Amino acid sequence: MAELPVPLDRLRPAREYVYESQDKAMVDTLRVLAADAVEHAGHGHPGTAMSLAPVAWQLFQNVMHLDPRDPHWPGRDRFILSAGHASLTLYLQLFAAGAGLELDDIRALRTEGSKTPGHPEVHHTDHVEMTTGPLGQGLATAVGFAYDQRRLRGLLDPDTAAGASPFDHHVFVIASDGDIQEGVTNEAASLAGHQRLGNLVVVYDANRISIEDDTDVAFTEDVAQRYRALGWQVLDVDFTGGTEGHEVPHYREDPRSLYDALARAKRTTDAPTLIRLRTVIGWPAPTKQNTGGVHGAALGAEELAATKRALGFDPQESFAVDPALLERSRRLRERAAVRRADWEQALQRWRAERPEAARLYDRLREQRLPEGFDAAFPTWNADEKSVATRAASGQVLSALAEVMPELWGGSADLAGSNNTTMAGEPSFLPADRQTAAFRGGPHGRTLHFGIREFAAACIVNGIALGGLTRAYAGTFLTFSDYQRPALRLAALMGTPSVHVWTHDSIGLGEDGPTHQPVEHLAALRAIPGLDVVRPADANETAWAWHTVLGRRGRPAGIVLSRQALPVLPRADLDGGAEACASAAGTARGAYVLQEARDVEGHTSAPRVLLIATGSEVQVAVQARNRLQQEGVPTRVVSAPCLEWFVDQDEAYRHHVLPEGPDAPVRISIEAGIAQGWHEYTVTSTSRGARISLEHYGESAPGTRLMEKYGFTQAHVVDTARRLLDEQARHGAEHPVRTEKDHT
Structure with a gap:
């Protein structure tokens, strides 16, 4: 007679009480x-x-x-x-x-x-x-x-x-x-x-x-x-x-x-x-x-x-x-x-009864991305209207919902602002906690952390340590301060938790200085092992998610705008004066977005190098256009993730940021403190400046604040002219320019 399978009861202790x-x-x-x-x-x-x-x-x-x-x-x-x-x-x-x-x-x-x-x-x-x-x-x-x-x-x-x-x-x-x-x-x-x-x-x-x-x-x-x-x-x-x-x-x-x-x-x-x-x-x-x-x-x-x-x-x-x-x-x-043998029997019974779930389980155990992962990501055309990167992130998450069931998450009571809810996905709630507005179940997918940012970060760490599912938590970038101990511990452990931080700069506008992050990007980048990703447009946002989900072994934060940003044109670098490199360069941390060109439109060695992140990339593009019209070959580098850029080989880094006797002048543009940008803007052979924000903002429209504090085409162009003039007058042997250029 065949043995009956041993019933599994994980609600009991491992054995009856023994204490002799x-x-x-x-x-x-x-x-x-x-x-x-x-x-x-x-x-x-x-x-x-x-x-x-x-x-x-x-x-x-x-x-x-x-x-x-x-x-x-x-x-x-x-x-x-x-x-x-x-x-x-x-x-x-x-x-x-x-x-x-x-x-x-x-x-x-x-x-x-x-x-x-x-x-x-x-x-x-x-x-x-x-x-x-x-x-x-x-x-x-x-x-x-x-x-x-x-x-x-x-x-x-x-x-x-x-x-x-x-x-x-x-x-x-x-x-x-x-x-x-x-x-x-x-x-x-x-x-x-x-x-x-x-x-x-x-x-x-x-x-x-x-x-x-x-x-x-x-x-x-x-x-x-x-x-x-x-x-x-x-x-x-x-x-x-x-x-x-x-x-x-x-x-x-x-x-x-x-x-x-x-x-x-x-x-x-x-x-x-x-x-x-x-x-x-x-x-x-x-x-x-x-x-x-x-x-x-x-x-x-x-x-x-x-x-x-x-x-x-x-x-x-x-x-x-x-x-x-x-x-x-x-x-x-x-x-x-003995107990494990019982468990293995139960697992085999489950495999026989649920073959599709077993295939999912095996994929999760092997940490393989799902079929259709690459194709699931939406793309945006340059002729479409501007889109906030937080909105683009929400579209990415909804697109991933069907192909990546292990991905789940939510917000610290800011879902409508963070765009963290996958369209149509139920809430993670016990049956008796559901309301007319929030339907779901104990196995739901949309997390509601309430106004508990620190706990949210700890919880996604625990989910990531569980090993099989991937979770994200959203809040405003300025409130990442509440999460810092959990971010540090995640980095120390190499835990692939994901954070969605929106309202990333003074560009958020009228909410004022309490909600406008200034020092936060530098503070987060100071955490060893934490990837800080600030995409410039919708397509970079999609590639940010693609890269974060494809990497394991470290936490990441995706830093997103409240305000709408133009979708940058995408084509091969040889496609003409207005062409931009593919957003796939996001995965390398920094890449040549627009190449320098001579007066005839041919690729040229740059005399000016503009490095920007997030919403300030559009300012760099505008400044490049003006400088190119003046006959100054200018390269724009989008640098969404400095941590990923550091991971690239030396040849690639020097290709993006050339050095040597004929190196271009360099200008970084980011609406936050300049701390951390010195190493990218000043070398032994080139001059550099940093357009930054070294004080708190104020309550006013975001466009007005960007103009008031110097994040404009005119200010960038004037800074470039000044550096070129100094280079012409003093040459490479003169001490390089190191001060911050800010209002």
Whole structure:
């Protein structure tokens, strides 16, 4: 008789509750190892790792579905240590599970090249899902992981009962008092509650101690009530023996209550869960437990010895592990293999039942772009009316909707301004959250972040880290300031999240200086590993999206205009005096848009080189026309993404921006501060100037502000004439012009 397939139930913990004397002994071993590792390094955070050892043990050994041998198993639950300073909490469980770390790795904590850096780093240590350390971002990004799981479920297996799909998994977070205090966690938790993300479980380590010691100095709110108000299920577990306040006369570990709370959280499908766990930081260090002193410093030899004696360990031994206990804890690998086999059976059944979805799944796993991707992008003709690049971006997204189901996103309450809604696509909302205006479902595609820019950026980071779908978030460029910590972390992790930033300059007009970005382009370009793309017209916008979606390994922001911009003529460079290069040059970061020509219309070496981005490219084109009429061969370079241009080979860069004794004078034109443009406008052999904006704008029509602040054909032409005159009078040996040319 054929065996019946094993039913999959991902709502249950990985196994029934087990916590025998050997488990307790191994947990105590991990506490001591945490103290030993920090003492050996001379710095670190031992306290939380000591007190959370039994918590992490329950998660890894009993509750989570994971495969210690395969950190990339798609059926795994995800674990996020939002309290990244307590990195040993994670490292020690990976060691105990045989998941890629050995005792030498623990001994090498916080040393150069080790697998155990001071904070967990994704792509560096196996089984680390994201880089954590900046408090709050782990929990907020975990909401994005939960979003991703639900969207992927909707793409691949929408109708299977909860817990019975191979694409069901949970996201577990350990968060600290510091995480809960950070504003971004409230932003993201509010969204998680609104979205009823039952796949998200947060263990809040309420030890009430931080670097400045007692959190009462700044933090006395009722966190449980706050999270209930946000729509979360809140459960309480106490490891302090029920003591009120901050005096802890004794300690009562209660692993069974914790397991029961985690099991209940897994079975709750209509709300995220916060388990408020009361612990004693640094237990059982005799004099430093429950103090700020054990939070971020080594115990010291005397305190460490006393701690070991309290737990029955030899104070003369360091990094001591009973081989039998380690062998027992690493049996997790065998249990995991059995669970994974069940999952693989379920996946094969699904493949047989849903062959089309299986093909999509395989493509997503292989990170292949869809068939029809290149052909899906719209194009615009130069004889069409002007179009704002934000509007062009919206048309691109709608065109991609059918061919690229993994692409989804939305806006921080600015969808109508950011043009981030794909035409006709439903909202990502639980059934009971829908309204007459916003229809959709739990697997919908249009995201509504509300006015929560920081959380939006964290959430798209989490979605991107999930690995199979691509998400974008929109807001005004000036509000990218709210997102900067998440942008930096995305760049640090190499996470391909996408941001749509509109209203990109003083050209937005009457909203005034609060909404007119001035320093933002330079500030964003200062983040290593972040691609900042500012297209000049509709066709460059399409190529910006094409390039961003074709690249992985780094985040990107597409910077778009509110005001309409002319569609630049597109033809081969040899097509005549008014021809422009193809917008495909966008993918190279900077390219020759209009070539210099002599009086007979033939291609010529340029005497003037105009470099511009975004809406200012049209000003460069107008200035070129005037200079060409005066007999001055002038090249226009559109430079939508300096990061992509830097990636090009030297020969190409020198072709676009020629150097040498006969190099042209160079002028950059961008409606923002000039910081960053010096290296492109001044060389050892050519003169340069930067037409920029070194002050805030004002409330007036955008066209008036552009004229008032010098972003005009006349100003560019006058600047070019002045540089040419200086070059003629002084030659290349005279010090080059370096000042900014601005009003």
